Every structure is written in C-alpha cells, then in structure tokens.
Amino acid sequence: MEIWINPACSKCRSAISLLDAEGAEYTVRRYLEDVPSEDEIRGVLDRLGLEPWDITRTQEAATKELGLKEWARDDSSRDRWIAALAAHPKLIQRPIITADDGSAVVGRSEDAVRDALARK
Numbered sequence: 502m503e504i505w506i507n508p509a510c511s512k513c514r515s516a517i518s519l520l521d522a523e524g525a526e527y528t529v530r531r532y533l534e535d536v537p538s539e540d541e542i543r544g545v546l547d548r549l550g551l552e553p554w555d556i557t558r559t560q561e562a563a564t565k566e567l568g569l570k571e572w573a574r575d576d577s578s579r580d581r582w583i584a585a586l587a588a589h590p591k592l593i594q595r596p597i598i599t600a601d602d603g604s605a606v607v608g609r610s611e612d613a614v615r616d617a618l619a620r621k
Contacts, residue, residue: 502600507531
C-alpha cells in the first residue's frame with residue numbers, strides 16, 4: 502500500500518495512526534514534495550473510479566485563482582483538471598491510499614481506511 506499525505510493534515514495523521522495500529526505495511530508519499538505526474542494522477546483516478554473534479558479540494562486559494570468552480574466537468578475538460586492537480590498538488594484531496602489489489606480509496610474516514618486495509 503501507498504498513502505499520499507500532507508503531514509499537516511489531521512485526516513492524514515489519523516489514517517497513518519490507524520494503519521500503524523493495524524500493523525499495515527505501507528509507504529508514505531508526501532505528495533506536496535514528491536508531486537505526482539499527470540499520468541500518476543490518471544492512474545490513481547482509474548483506481549479510485551473517480552474523476553479529477555471528485556478529488557479536488559475546492560476550498561483552497563488556488564481553486565479561486567484558477568476559477569475551477571466554473572470549469573466544465575466533462576470528458577473534454579478532464580485533461581485540464583488533471584493538469585491543474587499536477588501543477589497545484591495542494592488541490593488533491595487527501596489522504597489517498599492505493600491498495601495492493603489495484604484499487605484505491607480517499608481515506609478521509611476510519612471506514613475508508615479500513616476498506617483499504619481489507620483490500621490487501
């Protein structure tokens with residue numbers, strides 16, 4: 502498993518604590534420092550079964566600066582959204598846990614983290 506985190510995020514710290522308590526083996530990716538490429542974001546979106554606008558943090562300053570709330574949410578705009586996430590990783594929802602079975606979850610709740618643990 503790999504978990505994308507921002508160490509300043511309480512949800513990320515909670516997810517790490519739960520993974521540790523369960524004895525899970527995982528690697529940590531501090532995605533603000535080790536920024537995922539557009540292709541990596543596409544891969545995670547495929548694993549999540551979500552679209553880029555589904556994992557975009559809309560309360561960040563960059564959301565307003567880029568005018569993301571006005572962007573179309575359709576196939577023709579997908580690459581534009583992915584490029585924005587790669588250029589502004591702070592916009593990516595966190596934590597994201599990629600499970601060993603090829604799936605992924607946005608681990609913002611204990612239930613979501615437990616779901617990832619069950620997918621070993």
